[in-house]
Ligand SMILES: Nc1nc2c(ncn2[C@@H]2O[C@H](COP(=O)(O)OP(=O)(O)OP(=O)(O)O)[C@@H](O)[C@H]2O)c(=O)[nH]1
């Protein structure tokens with residue numbers, strides 16, 4: 001077997017580069033973030049492929065066991081030049097947008113920033129208003145920004161066109177299992193047509209822990225399969241081939257727990273006929289400082305949507321909104337309390353914006 005390391009700004013891009021080169025036949029060995037000499041954090045993904053595949057696919061005439069895509073000195077110089085240019089552009093923008101502290105623009109910007117919206121995002125949106133009278137009217141300016149937020153947010157519609165597998169991933173204790181129970185009740189009993197729903201539990205890390213999902217399965221009369229390896233996962237899915245929706249519960253993962261990530265990636269990439277929709281559970285109470293790590297690491301799993309939980313635990317939704325604005329993932333459901341099955345909403349921009357406006361006014 002030949003090992004190769006791919007480097008990119010985030011794990012997903014590095015992994016996609018590897019898959020782009022070798023197809024799905026590769027084995028993922030590790031994924032880690034490394035601080036490079038230029039001070040940038042980059043992600044290194046190590047993979048393993050059969051020697052024949054390596055020789056067939058590698059455009060490098062001399063096969064090397066450890067091939068790193070670390071930039072060459074020319075590329076580094078180019079990167080530095082680009083970084084300088086970017087900084088110059090940013091400072092030019094700063095000059096244009098740098099206005100008196102008591103101006104309408106400064107006050108409105110301050111308000112949104114204080115509620116969690118990134119200054120950078122606001123500047124990108126506001127730059128197009130330079131010279132426009134809206135900048136002198138706080139009501140119009142606030143409405144303009146809210147409309148821009150509304151336009152940038154994305155919602156994914158519920159769809160049952162074909163049978164699907166929904167996997168819920170996310171940090172520990174965010175509400176994955178409870179949300180799976182709510183979704184199961186919704187799909188099996190609360191829609192125009194009853195769907196055939198089953199559970200698969202990958203949450204095998206918590207040995208001996210109370211089987212929360214099994215408990216919900218018993219109450220709701222939902223078929224429930226627990227697996228502990230990719231092989232039993234594939235077998236489990238085969239045995240559930242005639243189910244409309246298979247909900248897959250996973251163990252809570254710290255975004256830094258590479259081993260659990262790799263294990264989960266193996267399940268997501270396993271050789272099965274249906275694509276797995278991976279949904280990231282994110283708490284509305286997420287900390288600003290943690291968002292970047294959560295996104296960078298969980299996006300590795302090729303996210304289909306974000307499900308937001310614990311709406312009832314905070315009035316301040318700016319940080320969450322900021323997350324949705326910065327990363328290009330649509331929202332699918334909102335969990336608004338602990339009650340199964342009632343405290344679940346299909347994601348709506350209006351609901352999120354209304355709550356955010358309530359906070360702006362407050
Ligand atoms: N207030 C509130 N609590 C919630 C919500 N969703 C889940 N919870 C509670 O959060 C706690 C953890 O929920 P779980 O569903 O076990 O979370 P999990 O992500 O499966 O946890 P792990 O499997 O340990 O990672 C439970 O007490 C739930 O009742 C919500 O929307 N609002």
Ligand SMILES: [Mg+2]
Nearest residue numbers: 176177203250
């Ligand atoms: Mg759980």
